[in-house]
Amino acid sequence: MHQATDLSKPQQAALALAALGVVYGDIGTSPLYTMKEVFAGNHPIPLTPDNILGILSLILWSLIVIVSIKYVVFIMRADNRGEGGIMALIALALHNARGNPRRMRIITVVGLLGAGMFYGDGMVTPAISVLSALEGLQVAAPAFSHVVIPATLLVLFGLFYFQRRGTAAVGVMFGPVMLLWFATLGVLGIYNIAANPGVFRALSPAYGLGFLIENRSLAIVAMGAVVLSVTGAEALYADMGHFGSRPIRQAWFGFVLPSLILNYFGQGALLLAKPAALDNPFYRLAPQWMLYPLVGLATVATVIASQAVISGAFSISRQAMQLGFLPRMEVKFTSEKAQGQVYLPGVNWGLFLAVVILVLGFQSTNNLAAAYGIAVTGDMVITSVLATIIAAKNWGWGWGRAVALFSVFLALELLFLFANVLKIPDGGWFPLAAGALVFLVMITWKRGGQLLTERTSGAAIELDSFIDALLVSMPARVAGNAVFMTSSNERVPNAMLHNLMHNKVLHERVLVVSVKVFDEPYVPEIDRVRICKMKGDFYKVTVQYGFKDEPDIPQALSLCADQGLDIDMMETSFFLGRATLIPRVGSGMALWREKLFIFLFRNAASATGFYKIPSNRVVELGTQVVL
Template identity: 50%
Template sequence: MNTEATGDAAALLPDSEPHGGHGHHGQDRTWKLALGAIGIVFGDIGTSPLYAFRETFANEHHELPLDTPHVLGAISLMFWSMMVVVTLKYVTIIMRADNKGEGGSLALLALISGRGGQRRWTQGIVLLGVFATALFYGDSMITPAVSVLSAVEGLAVAAPGFHRLVVPIAVVILVMLFSIQRTGTARVGAFFGPVMIFYFLVIATLGVVSTVQTPHVLQALSPHHAVHFFMLDPLRAFLALGSVVLAVTGAEALYADMGHFGRNPIRISWLWFVLPALMMNYMGQGALLIRDAEALRSPFYLLAPEALRLPLVFVATAAAIIASQAVISGAFSVTQQAIQLGFVPRLRIDHTSAATAGQIYIPVINWALMVMVILLVLSFQTSSNLTAAYGIAVTGAMLIDNCLLAVVLFNLWHWKKRYAIPLLAVFFTVDLAYFAANLTKVPDGGWFPLMVGFIIFTLLTTWAKGRKLMIARLRESAMPIQIFIESAANAATRVRGTAVFMTSTPDGVPHALLHNLKHNKVLHDRVILLTVKISDVPYVAEDKRLVVEDLGKGFHRMILYYGFMQEADVPAALKSVDACGAEFKMMETSFFLARQTLLPSSRPGMMIWREKLFAWMLRNAESAMEFFRLPTNRVVELGSQVEI
């Protein structure tokens, strides 16, 4: 991969390039984007009512008494968690920290690197950001499993005879969901908004009907009920936070999906539609439990009259599928960013929509997720068991976002300490409490996302570190380009055509060029030394894509710049080049690639086991030919061995 976004912690981020990005939603109508946001962004947090309130009381981990003070306290905690974590932290503040319109941990990390420069705290911040990305993959495995399983469990409520079929039906739905990914979700996506709007209207209506029968549940909106909840039973209230936090899972998706819809449409959807609908449903479930403690087995489905429970199962299942789709698409997008930023090897990326660049499909990620999700369903069997594993990844990522936010407030926005410190204190207190409560669930399933997070963190940092070491070793043996040109240009036989030598560093002589001259003893009339660099912005404008330097005697140094959300299409870029002689004709152009074989050694750098891991990742990386869209019949690969 021709990026320089590789290395140890302080050097994991890409070089900051002076190239601007461009927005891509300026002319879209806000209401249309708000509708789309309801369908995509809020699927995860929107399906939380399926299990969050039930788990707060039914969880054997803390066994809360099912009485009015505890019910009102739980609702109050959920409401104020949504206000502090979702509304204030993400919607109001963090979403202002966009990287040319894009959000998410990697986009924020690139923003901090580009504007903050290299400082003593950079190493720790980079590692935290990478770990937050690793935790996201754990979350993307658990969300489809718990969402679909909890929705299908409604069958056992509507028709008890279906109890044994819940797990098989959930597995079938998940297999179908992952199988359609390769065809693209553009058409299905058009229905997401209307389906989710209908879902939110249904759950809000059911909540209002129940609340009207027990109106004093509205008192739960006062924060003193949350305080009273802790005063009644501090230990159980603290442990209950591990389930209460399920009400805000998906909050980080608002920030990550900002690039698709924009800041304002997401804010409008959340404040005026999604938040009220969720709270109406939670209060309705609370009112139902105050009236009938037996409803705890499934307060979400028992809100509906018996005749409507089966239709409600279908609506909830559709919402769960949409929530799962959003997380799967998010995993594809995060992986694409990680590839471009130098954290992940090249992988095959298929574009499933000619009109929408963000519609991508990564086969290896899709099938790996499917296997892990199905294993989770078969292992945990019920959504209640799965919720024990759910909170760790989410709360861990939220806690890391606080650290990144602190850097933004102090170093990028230069907030005064008297404003920033109290705000951060609130956020850290809330998120630390939730994270600590979820740590108590590690033996019951919380170990899974932590294990996934540490494995993926190891892979990400090993690839980045290994790439830096490999580039450093190649530079050690590189010959200055001017010396090479003077010595070789006149001595070698020149042949017609253009030779493009792909190189990861914009200096020195590419190894492929040296090998070609050594073995074939010829040089083409026009020689292009091409480096593709990924900037720390999502998009680079066409007029800032190219830098060309004439080295003399038919040699040209060329650098192509892309944003980390863009695909590097080298032939398409070359067709627009007119700065180095005649136009590029693919049938007269040969592309030379160097394929390195890694030899683990005892040289300082990485431990032997990480060197072997990096070598395995390099062997299984997607070919540069396919990654850069090079014409298959015009590519020559030349191998070399490198010790790291």
């Protein structure tokens, strides 16, 4: 992570510019549809001057309370060695729960629910963002309305297709493009506010509170739309490791927040003067000559916003794999310099399929807005719950102080969540169902992995006593090194037993290698391997990674030379176990979940590719395991 204190002001400014492109794309494109959804959505609020001012006040103070205070001021303090995001939050919350299995289970389940909600949000964001940008064609040239859906699908296909090339090539343009976008938001806002400066009365929270009190029957519906203005707040925390907290804060307070406020207030001023602009208040801000360039700029901005969400899904998936919550999947690193730039084909095309279904199924941003928000607010509530635990335990605040602060945020977020629950019949079920499916896969994979370990280690032999027995009647030894990969190097790997049973030989040097992933982002290379020399040229090797490290077993084993164990890869064979799983009733997991785990297990990427082991050096030995 970049430490802002070590950087010059120009370097900090460059990081703040880069953060504009990566961090703020989602929240920065919310003005495209938020006011439209409030006053012209499926559940519109009556367009009156008091309602306009009330909604503007609610949007303003939501941005201040949720984004500025909760995320920028407090949540960004909860960094795991500079890294943020839901997986880092889970790791921090678990840190002080060790020794309390019940609390650890609760924190894990809550955190995984948050991860599931992130995926649900990641499906809706590209669909609603790109579609809202191209709906500007309906304003610029109504005759082209019929091309909005095909054009949206074409843009989205291009976006997902080029993910395999990574963002390094075009990422340098993200910051300048979003700088232009936010500048345009501000200028359009000022242009319209100048004709009706009285809209600034909405700066007072009294207008927002007055709206909620006087329109109790509409308040919940309105809050379900207002929450759209803060979607994307999670990105501030999730991308902290890429830029550091200071550049993100500087970009928010110095440019993003003022631009958003000016644009929302500009839309409010326009609606006060011209209620007919209700059909698309964002695009009606611009003069006619500017519409086509604005549609183009908005499309690029929404592509950038979608890119950030997709990259976030890749990052979380990779971290979840490392922590044992998802099966191994193919991971491609798209940059030799930027460690965090990864591409997961399975996740990419799964997201694309979901986005296409959303666009074709909902057809407009008005309909999609009903599906948007519930996953976001669910994620926000879970973040606040985990942050309360971290503040109480990790920061030493105690429960009283932590609960007092975060209950303020939770009160507003629970109101948002309840408002979005009303959207479930209108489409909110889709991200909930998608998030629940991801959550189910995660807990099933984790529990299935535990069961598999129990079944395979129940009759396992202690490695020390096994070596003692071998020394009494040592089998034939052959030249070279044998590496046996296992989940625990305290016991004899099944692959070693099968090799002895069938081949009746051992290599002259035997390494029993296990991989340990810590709940911190990175493990320094100096701590990568731990070696324990045993009798008979046996070695126990523990390879240590953080949840954001790139697993590479040959590279890790090359570091053993510094500790006196020089391993020639050309004289090394890797022995891997290949289990065939058989379900059974009453195994500690429901039969249908067992079958789901077996399906995931069969379709998981091979350990060979995941750990970058040369395929021509691998020997796989199979066994059957009854769960």
